[in-house]
Amino acid sequence: MNKTHIIFLILLISTSSIHTVYAAQLDATIAKDSQEFVPSFQFMRVVTINHDGDSELYRLMGNNVKISFDIDKTNAPSLISQINSDLKEKSFAKITDISGTYSAIVSVQEKSIGIEYKITLNPTIQNHYVGDSDTLDSQWRGFAIKEKIPVNTIYGEYDINSPSSALAVSSMNVLDYLSGSDALAILETPLIDANGISEFPLSKWESMFDPTAKMSETVNFGFSGNVITNYSMGICTVYLGLCEDKRVYQEFSIDGEKYSIRLMESQDDATIIIEGYVNESQIGKVEIFTIQDSAPIIVKESDMQVITMYGMAGIGVGAAAVFFVISDRKIKRTSSVQTGIDPIHLESVPISSSAGGYQTNRGTSQLKQ
Incomplete structure (x- = not known):
């Protein structure tokens, strides 16, 4: 009997979410009849270059370095137009303003060099309703930029979309040494990529109605006293699948010395909170949220959580x-x-x-x- 209880509890615990660090993470809250909203996009990555400890790369590398600065439309004038250029292919929404932060930490170890990146972008989005306030565009939830994103900083013009920029600031000699090797392809993989969030169908997201917004205290958060709907993706469970990190590994050599480089990101994650009873639908190829005053009847083939429990x-x-x-x-x-x-x-x-x-x-x- 005790063993049965233990197994049962393990299965229940296994269905809970497991979150670590995400390649792209979205958090958004949209109030009823809002003229605009400001979601938060975070882009995170870890790159590690391994060596044998007695290498030319280690001798060229300097000390630990932390690079950080703020981002807005004054020091990154092209960023808004670059995101809008990607969104216009799939979304009615438009970005009118933006703020954010950038940080990169370069850590020099005895046999490795590690670089941790974190970019936070907070765009102001308008035109997110399609026709009326009962139809909400959803395709703004993911975008990607492949080109250079120049930002004017204390380090000079800095490309926040390229991982190699951190090495250009901390040790230009190292970047020159790695140029021409197989490592450079990984060091030039763009950081701003949230397409995985928009490409994951809304019908496979987890959704839940929450009456919390009816509390009077939530008026301070922009809610008008209605039910809210919580949409989430990236949940890791025994029935949806466990979390899997994104990994890229490449061995390379320079002048006979052997190295390896590893890129690691966790899977994309997103939470979108919308005021009202919300269901997902489509207009042509565009996925939308439909908002109602009363609870709709929703049956999802993928929604097996209650059945599983x-x-x-x-x-x-x-x-x-x-x-x-x-x-x-x-x-x-x-x-x-x-x-x-x-x-x-x-x-x-x-x-x-x-x-x-x-x-x-x-x-x-x-x-x-």
């Missing part, structure tokens, strides 16, 4: 029933079937037959001689 509970109850049936049979068998020494091998012996005693009708048994 009740199925697990049923398995637990069934296992418990089997356990009790087996235990009951063991008890009955124990009480009705003689076990131990066969009575034909025993003989009775009177009690207290010794001198000074007295005999009674009670007796005991012993093995026959």
